[in-house]
Amino acid sequence: MKATLHAFLSLVLLLSLTGCLKTRAQLKEDGSDTPEAAASPQPVQVKEVAPQGQYAIDEIKSEITRLTGRIDDLERNHQQQAGSPNGPASKEDLKKLETRIIELEQAQANMLEAIKKFQNTVPAGDAVELFEKGRDQFRAKEYEASIENFSQYLKNPKGKNTEDALFLRGEAYYQLKQFKKAIIDFSKFPEKYHHSKKLPAALYKIGLAFDALGMKDDAKGFYQELVEKFPKSPEAKKAKSKSK
Secondary structure: OHHHHHHHHHHHHHHOOOOOOOOHHHHHHHOOOOHHHHOOOOOOOOOOOOOOOHHHHHHHHHHHHHHHHHHHHHHHHHHHHHOOOOOOOOHHHHHHHHHHHHHHHHHHHHHHHHHHHHHOOOOHHHHHHHHHHHHHHHHOOOHHHHHHHHHHHOOOOOOOOHHHHHHHHHHHHHHOOOHHHHHHHHHHHHHHOOOOOOHHHHHHHHHHHHHHOOOHHHHHHHHHHHHHHOOOOHHHHHHHHHOO
8 A cells, every 4th residue: 555655646746847836935935936936947845745545645635735826826926927017027938927837737637637546546455444344334323434435445346345335335325315326326236236136125225215205106116126026035025015
């Protein structure tokens, strides 16, 4: 995990073009907030970031915030130079400012994209922990917390506990009366997991969720499908009375 984070941080710092950008207060203190300084890149010492999971992500997000402030400063300088009472800045100076703003905006976009890709990749060891934590939270009726962990786990659709995580997340949504979201999760079983042992239960839950939404005809269709395809299942016995 540490190696992955270290490589990721190296990539992001490279994309940021100028390393850790200074805050507005720092810029004013060292004089780099002047139009002349703003017109050219201002590389600074890169601060060492300890690659420790979410802490590292928070550090990068903080750099993005500072990057946004730097862009604002440059745009303000651009406007001030263009409307200066002493005469507008030279075309060359304005061009440098415009180029610098574009570079920083691109660096910001690259950093955001890198964070998105990293967060969508869950290492195997962490994935198991996420699933087990979500399962424990579900059993403790901490449904919102369990949904968050199951959602993180399901970012890797090939995990060995994918079906269980998907079903339990659907159950958690159902318990929170978020019936539409529950239907979406349970519907993945007839769509993708045709041979899953959880399919009869998923069909039954879809019917119950539609019932809870007052959509009786839609619910009846799933009850009937359940009875026809899985007549010997415990769920089919419950569905028979509801499909009439």
